[in-house]
Amino acid sequence: MTTSEYPAGDLDGELAGLVEGVLAGEQLALSRLITRIENGSPDYQEAVKALYQHANGTRTIGVTGQPGAGKSTLVDKLVDGFRERGLTVGVIAVDPSSPYSGGSVLGDRVRQVSRPEDPDVFFRSMSARGHSGGLAAATFDVIRAMDAFGKDIIIVETVGAGQNEVEIVRAADSVCLVAIPGAGDDVQANKAGILEIADVFAVNKADLDGASATAQELAQMIRIGQDLDREGADRTDEAAEWVPRVETTVATRREGIDELIDALNAHYEHLESSGELEERRAARFEQEVDVHLATEVEELRTRLLAAHGERLDDEVDPYTLASELALPLRRAVETEIDENDRSEVDRGSS
Numbered sequence: 326m327t328t329s330e331y332p333a334g335d336l337d338g339e340l341a342g343l344v345e346g347v348l349a350g351e352q353l354a355l356s357r358l359i360t361r362i363e364n365g366s367p368d369y370q371e372a373v374k375a376l377y378q379h380a381n382g383t384r385t386i387g388v389t390g391q392p393g394a395g396k397s398t399l400v401d402k403l404v405d406g407f408r409e410r411g412l413t414v415g416v417i418a419v420d421p422s423s424p425y426s427g428g429s430v431l432g433d434r435v436r437q438v439s440r441p442e443d444p445d446v447f448f449r450s451m452s453a454r455g456h457s458g459g460l461a462a463a464t465f466d467v468i469r470a471m472d473a474f475g476k477d478i479i480i481v482e483t484v485g486a487g488q489n490e491v492e493i494v495r496a497a498d499s500v501c502l503v504a505i506p507g508a509g510d511d512v513q514a515n516k517a518g519i520l521e522i523a524d525v526f527a528v529n530k531a532d533l534d535g536a537s538a539t540a541q542e543l544a545q546m547i548r549i550g551q552d553l554d555r556e557g558a559d560r561t562d563e564a565a566e567w568v569p570r571v572e573t574t575v576a577t578r579r580e581g582i583d584e585l586i587d588a589l590n591a592h593y594e595h596l597e598s599s600g601e602l603e604e605r606r607a608a609r610f611e612q613e614v615d616v617h618l619a620t621e622v623e624e625l626r627t628r629l630l631a632a633h634g635e636r637l638d639d640e641v642d643p644y645t646l647a648s649e650l651a652l653p654l655r656r657a658v659e660t661e662i663d664e665n666d667r668s669e670v671d672r673g674s675s
Contacts, residue, residue, distance in 0.1 A: 340372045347474050348379055352447060355474050359449055362463045362470065373466045376473035382606060383415075383472040384593060387497030389483045394503040395529040398576040400482050404446055405579070406586045407478050413445040415476035417467055419483050420450055447471065464496055465613050494522045495612045498605060499592045501525045501585070504543065506535035520546060524569055525588045531573035531581065543571045567595045625654065 336344065343361070346354025361369040388396055388403075397418070404414050449467065464481065471479050481496050493500055502523035520543075528540045547569050570588040574581035596602035629650055630637070639646060 336368065336371050336375060340368055341375075344372050344375045347376060347470060350475060352444065355447065355470060356449070358470055359451075359463075359467050362466045363451060365463075369466075373469055376469055380469050380472035383468075383476055383479050385468060385479045385481065385497045385499075386589060387481045387483070387493035387500040388503060389493045389500065389523075390503035391505070392484075394505045395576050396482055396503045399503055399527060399529055399574060399582075399585075400480055402576050402579050402582045403480060403586065406582050408443065408446065410586075412477040413475065414447075415471035415474070415479045416446070416448045417464060417471070417479065417481045418448070418450045419464065419481070420452055447474070447476065465616065468496060495609060495616075498596060498602060499524045499589050501527055501589065503527045503529050504539060505530050506533045506539045521550070524567065524592045525585065526569060526571040527581075527585050528571065528573045529576055532575045532578075536573055540571050540573055547571070565599055567592060567599075567601075629654075 340358075340361070343354045343358045347358055358369075358372060360366075362373065386403075388400055390396055400416060400418070404416060407414050451463065451467070468479055468481070481493065483493050500522050502520070502525075504526060506528065526540075526543050528536055528543070530536070531540075551566070551568065570591070572581055572585045572588050574585055576582070593602075596605065633650055636646060636650075
């Protein structure tokens with residue numbers, strides 16, 4: 326197997342070797358490439374670009390919910406369940422970051438490393454590094470790498486940071502929200518955010534008092550939400566709608582896991598049959614471009630401030646100074662838009 330078999334742009338020998346290894350199914354190569362991605366090593370983007378053409382759109386499941394809901398144990402049992410169904414699994418667990426080092430507070434966790442002998446499970450714990458929404462900035466690229474590696478299922482577990490967790494939808498085809506009994510107030514508080522993004526709910530620790538009441542409350546909120554969505558709609562095909570399912574689980578005893586997997590599978594089948602899967606992935610691609618564009622713009626902003634640092638002591642008000650510094654960028658954007666509009670007109674008239 327040679328590098329030439331996998332077009333890898335201007336990759337150096339080491340990165341090209343990692344790309345080859347990932348496409349050949351070498352776990353060590355995947356692990357080392359993910360480390361490059363996390364650390365923002367030079368030219369890692371070229372490696373991701375090389376892998377992009379080999380990514381097939383692996384099914385991705387997001388698992389989110391409040392801290393203490395048992396997400397980690399639930400994910401561990403989901404991996405077992407999918408493996409029993411003959412699927413290979415990759416797990417990306419986004420952990421909280423240390424406010425001092427930026428490293429992963431729980432990066433040394435060992436829970437999903439209980440199956441080192443299974444080559445068809447790849448687990449990676451990543452630091453959120455202060456990135457909002459519970460997802461590490463590198464999550465998109467790591468998903469791409471695992472996709473090119475050939476995983477059938479990729480599970481993304483977030484830190485459980487509250488309402489900002491809605492960002493999980495950027496990386497997942499299906500979102501599973503993990504709740505616990507007696508969390509009624511938390512459910513109400515999060516209703517404007519997390520609840521709206523969940524496709525499947527898992528009321529975990531269902532052996533505790535209040536599990537049935539919590540499941541019923543979630544089901545009621547789902548019905549109310551769907552009724553509100555239908556109001557004012559010109560046309561509603563109720564048969565084509567997905568009604569989020571609520572499952573109860575006791576992950577520590579693996580109770581309800583098969584039913585939860587069935588619910589996730591049913592949602593994915595709905596996405597495929599309704600055409601919504603393509604819509605979601607198109608929206609995800611646009612959001613991914615937006616994430617990378619924001620990074621590029623931030624780098625330009627940093628360079629601009631560094632180049633004009635002496636002007637930050639000017640007596641001019643900050644609004645005026647910011648507008649002056651942004652003028653070159655504004656002109657470039659306007660020129661690009663004008664040229665694009667002219668190209669659209671030319672194409673339309675030809």
